[in-house]
Amino acid sequence: MSDTTDTGPVLAADGTPLKRSLRRALRAQKLRALALIAPLLIFVLVTFIAPIADMLFRSVENQIVSNTLPNAVATLNDWDGTSDGLPGEDTFEALYYDMFLAAEAKRHTRVGSRLNYEESGISSMFRKSGRGVDDIGEDQIDALEDINDVWGDETFWFTMMSGPDGVAKANGILSAQRERLANLDQSSFAGEIGFAPSQQIADLLPRTVRAYTAFAVFTAIEDEDIVAEEEPWEAVKVALIEDLRSGIDLSGYDGPGAQELREAQQGLANQPAIDYKQGFIDITEDWANLDNWKTIKMYAPPFTTGYFLNAVDMQKTPEGFQPRPENEQIYGILFKRTLFMSLMITGSCILLAYPVAYLLANLPMRTSSLLMILVLLPFWTSLLVRTSAWKVMLQQQGVINDTLVWLGLVADEGRLVMINNQFGTIVAMTHILLPFMILPMYSVMSTIPPYYVRAARSLGATNWTSFWRVYFPQSVPGIGAGSILVFILAIGYYITPEIVGGTSGTFISNRIAYHISTSLNWGLAAALGSILLAAVLILYWAYDKIVGIDNVKLG
Amino acid sequence: MKFKTTLLATTALTVAAVSAQAQDMADSMTLVSWGGAYQNSQQKAYVEPYLADNPDVTATWDESSAEAVAKLRAMNEAGNVTWDLVDVVASDAMRLCDEGLAMELDHDEILAPAPDGTDASDDFGDLIVSDCFIPQIVYSTTFGYRTDMVPEGVEPPSSVCDVFDLETYPGKRALQKRPIDNMEWALYCDGVAKDEIYDVLGTDEGVTRALAKLEGIKDEVVWWTAGAETPQLLADGEVFMGSTYNGRLFSAIAEQDQPIGMMWDMQSFDLDGWIIPADLPEDRLARVLDFLYFATDTQRLADQAAYISYGPARESSAPLVGEHAELGIAMGPHMPTDPANATNTHLYDYEWWADNRDDLDAKFQSWLVN
Structure with missing residues (x-):
């Protein structure tokens, strides 16, 4: 009941509106809270979120092809990948410059390994091409140097390319080549190189200047040599030969080397053209194989669905997505098996853990502590030791079989096969993951008040009814927590299936490990990992819908 | 007086030269191998003798050869290669070379010739299956x-x-x-x-x-x-x-x-042998090359066969293969190359x-x- 007529905002003591003052106070508090959790936040970001993001990125990333062979890939756009003819001479010419540079930077074998995942044989095709690429145009280069041996002279080249002092420079070409090399080598090519091509010569001999500039940048920054003191690459001379043969008009040029250029143009007129296609096919016949070219074209874009397709037993073909041949399909089977076995393991963990957790929660303190130690002891033992122990137990000359034979239950010739198959994996993993089921169950069960069951009994319920209708529903959150924990751990398990799984008991994670450490196909490993992650998230979502994640308790 | 100055100057120069040389080489190496009996044979045959000759150098083993390719790639991507010399099988060496993770080598330049003067590349012969690979054993x-x-x-x-x-x-x-x-x-x-x-x-x-x-x-x-x-x-x-x-x-x-x-x-x-990771800093590279020159010479490779029944990769080592270091049995008949x-x-x-x-x-x- 106030008789104040002021309808404006409520003010704080210092005259600012209360709302703003409150907001400011709260913001300070929030910032302080954020600062307190910042170390944890950064830790989680760096060690958890970033690797997952990196994995997701790798599963589609494919920049290596277009970074290594940018020009060849660009010309392939015009090539109809489904036709029966090889790409044209322009593609092979572009490939020559790309390959030459890649071989200098030693990147050609990397793109070879990358493409070899898609088409066998590309790896050695690139390896051989890197070795042989400088033989292409050999005869013409010899002819050029026969005309005048200044073409083998580094100072002459440098002077011709730089132009006279104070002349306009073609800085665009220089920065383009820096960027090109930076993409190729995945490192920085910034820094002074002591060379810039003159604009005049760049207009006259575009190919040569591009090639020479790439050579200059690479020589100065990667090799740490002085450009003027190094003889240019064969690729530069080939570029010059092509420029001169393209019928340019040299009459207006009066810069350095004008005389020699005219002389060379005349002298080269009756030389045969460089046959790049034949040159590459001479290095290896594989360049005449259409499938290799189709693969290069297919994997030219910087991002690809190829890894994901491969991870679901499909492949990219010029005709679209198609299933892989039957004798190469493996991941579908492995995904299904991984899910099935993880469910089996979770199920057997529930069955075994429930009575143990019940005893732990309901026995007198002293006995239950002893029991708890028995649960925790194997938990503290090395995973490898436990897995190897199962090997000793389960193998055909192992403890269980020996005992069975000794008891006469099994004939010596008919020893049971319990390891190197699904059975062995399920047994060993159930044992290893059991504590992860027992502990959440126990912590939930120990909070269930014993008088509920007593009350049910005193009201006339049988033992079974009081357990099933009163005790069990209260312990379900523990089962839920344990199941999620065990299932998620199981689905990504690697070492135990590797040791006891044989061929029928291996998981998808074993293939992921293979692609990480042996085949080095990290893109495929990342795609498989992403699918596994998605599967876990979907199952988690389904669990939330069906059971409700609020029903999960760890204590 | 003049003589004394000269003497002092010479001494100073010598000291400077020696310490400069010592500074040029790192005084520790991380060697990567397979563990077990094989790594032990390497330790006995050439790491221990090398350390005895160079008492201020330490060598650390990392038993990661089985995952060497993946680990080296990860280290390279992170820009921090901690290994100096890695023992891998030949096919892995080829992969590492293709990936640009191993250094390309001139075998004649960095390895010791055979005792009769044969170039290293001829002594190893066809076993040099990759430009980055220095074979040790067959x-x-x-x-x-x-x-x-x-x-x-x-x-x-x-x-x-x-x-x-x-x-x-x-x-x-x-x-x-x-x-x-x-x-x-x-x-x-x-x-x-x-x-x-x-x-x-x-x-x-x-x-x-x-x-x-x-x-x-x-x-x-x-x-x-x-x-x-x-x-x-x-x-x-x-x-x-x-x-x-x-x-x-x-x-x-x-x-x-x-x-x-x-x-x-x-x-x-x-084949199994060494590769040097690409782009090692100069001082570490100098140390590794010094070690390699010693560790892959004819006698050292023959010594290794006294601890394990793998054949030395050098042709000139074969006649020097002796007896097992502990059992005293002749190792020749147990070599795969016998x-x-x-x-x-x-x-x-x-x-x-x-x-x-x-x-x-x-x-x-x-x-x-x-």
């Missing part, structure tokens, strides 16, 4: 069998094809869980001539044929991934015969007295496998899980 993957499990009245197995003969030699087999070697053996025992194996294996029919041959024993095979598994499986009597590295079998037979017999037929030769053992051998084609490994592995694994 080993082989071959079969061992339990002598007490040979059925009565039957000759002990002596041919690789006995592995595929379940009627005469019933029992489990241990094979490596990869297509390499197994496919070649299968084709050979299916009647393909040795020099045509890779031509046949390059076709779809050839792959089907090899897998069909393996299908005959599939139910009896225990697949191994670590070299130590087969000797263990043989020792436990879990398998009748199994493939593994010849050095593992030697140590099970000679050092542990297990009832195991060797089968050298169609042993598959392979003429008596090498009557019928299989030469693994590195280039072919580098091209076809991914493809064949997909087919092989698909066959395994189905």
